[in-house]
Amino acid sequence: MHLPHPQPKTCINMQRYATGMATPTASPSSLTLLLCDQSSMAASGKKSGEIFPSEEAVAEALAEYVAELSARFLKDKQFFTVVLSGGTLIHTLRKLLESPYRDEVKWSRWKIFWVDERVVSLKSQDSNYKLAFDEFLSKVPISQNNIYPMMPIDGSIPTPEEAADRYNGILKELVDSKILPLSATGYPKFDLMLLGTGPSGTVGSLFPNRPQPNTDKPWVTFLDDAPEKPPGRVTLVFPVIDSASEIALVVTGIKFALVVYVVMGGHRPPGLPKLPVERIQSKQRSVTRFLDQDAAAFLLPK
Numbered sequence: 001m002h003l004p005h006p007q008p009k010t011c012i013n014m015q016r017y018a019t020g021m022a023t024p025t026a027s028p029s030s031l032t033l034l035l036c037d038q039s040s041m042a043a044s045g046k047k048s049g050e051i052f053p054s055e056e057a058v059a060e061a062l063a064e065y066v067a068e069l070s071a072r073f074l075k076d077k078q079f080f081t082v083v084l085s086g087g088t089l090i091h092t093l094r095k096l097l098e099s100p101y102r103d104e105v106k107w108s109r110w111k112i113f114w115v116d117e118r119v120v121s122l123k124s125q126d127s128n129y130k131l132a133f134d135e136f137l138s139k140v141p142i143s144q145n146n147i148y149p150m151m152p153i154d155g156s157i158p159t160p161e162e163a164a165d166r167y168n169g170i171l172k173e174l175v176d177s178k179i180l181p182l183s184a185t186g187y188p189k190f191d192l193m194l195l196g197t198g199p200s201g202t203v204g205s206l207f208p209n210r211p212q213p214n215t216d217k218p219w220v221t222f223l224d225d226a227p228e229k230p231p232g233r234v235t236l237v238f239p240v241i242d243s244a245s246e247i248a249l250v251v252t253g254i255k256f257a258l259v260v261y262v263v264m265g266g267h268r269p270p271g272l273p274k275l276p277v278e279r280i281q282s283k284q285r286s287v288t289r290f291l292d293q294d295a296a297a298f299l300l301p302k
């Protein structure tokens with residue numbers, strides 16, 4: 001696969017993606033790429049489109065975005081339902097723990113879910129819940145009653161299939177009690193889905209070259225042969241992810257540059273099937289992308 005060399009001195013404003021006007025399958029030549037000078041962007045400290053000069057700037061913009069959504073959704077409904085991923089995303093949420101967000105956000109009205117989990121004890125270093133709890137949830141006043149881990153809180157470790165059944169049941173109860181609405185296509189509709197991706201284009205635990213990305217029921221599925229450790233995973237199916245009112249895709253770091261390039265419409269190796277992360281664009285709502293310059297290193301104008 002031939003890729004352009006990164007040019008660290010340039011940055012790119014791809015506002016069209018932020019507004020959902022472009023699709024991931026558009027060719028680079030059809031996109032509006034505005035080059036700007038990295039030093040002026042860094043000096044202004046402001047976000048420019050969706051590619052930010054640093055991971056720190058991504059974290060700041062993400063906090064502003066999430067806090068604004070929380071306020072907007074809570075004007076009309078009792079709870080703000082947020083679905084977390086694991087991985088680097090959790091660290092990037094850190095600015096929400098600082099002023100002004102820490103005091104302004106109505107944390108007691110958040111309900112927290114996960115897009116995926118590793119089938120391990122909640123105390124394991126591999127647990128997405130533990131990561132989120134230690135780094136984020138334990139530092140804000142969200143009641144434990146409003147946190148819905150994908151693994152049992154009693155520390156038991158079910159099989160991946162049992163864990164998926166259990167979470168399906170939890171989501172069903174929340175739908176039945178009208179806390180989670182159903183989308184027009186019959187899937188639970190969360191307010192905000194916070195996604196990362198792996199270098200291979202995963203979303204949650206929907207891995208390329210596995211059947212789960214094409215599964216549409218039940219709402220939560222599982223695998224016991226994930227290509228990355230640990231092998232047991234529970235994950236929301238794609239239509240549940242796609243039904244969320246808002247989706248943020250947060251990608252920082254050079255190891256994601258290739259997958260970002262492909263997702264944003266760059267040249268793709270012949271025969272490469274559509275990656276799970278490429279499927280989250282929807283006509284119903286935009287995907288808000290938060291990329292740092294490292295993740296966007298291959299996105300160069302033609």
Ligand SMILES: O=C1O[C@H](COP(=O)(O)O)[C@@H](O)[C@H](O)[C@H]1O
Pocket residue numbers: 085086087088089116117118128195196197198199202203204205228
């Ligand atoms: O295993 C997982 O990895 C992905 C990506 O994590 P990152 O460290 O590359 O950002 C994460 O989104 C997912 O929730 C997690 O289970």
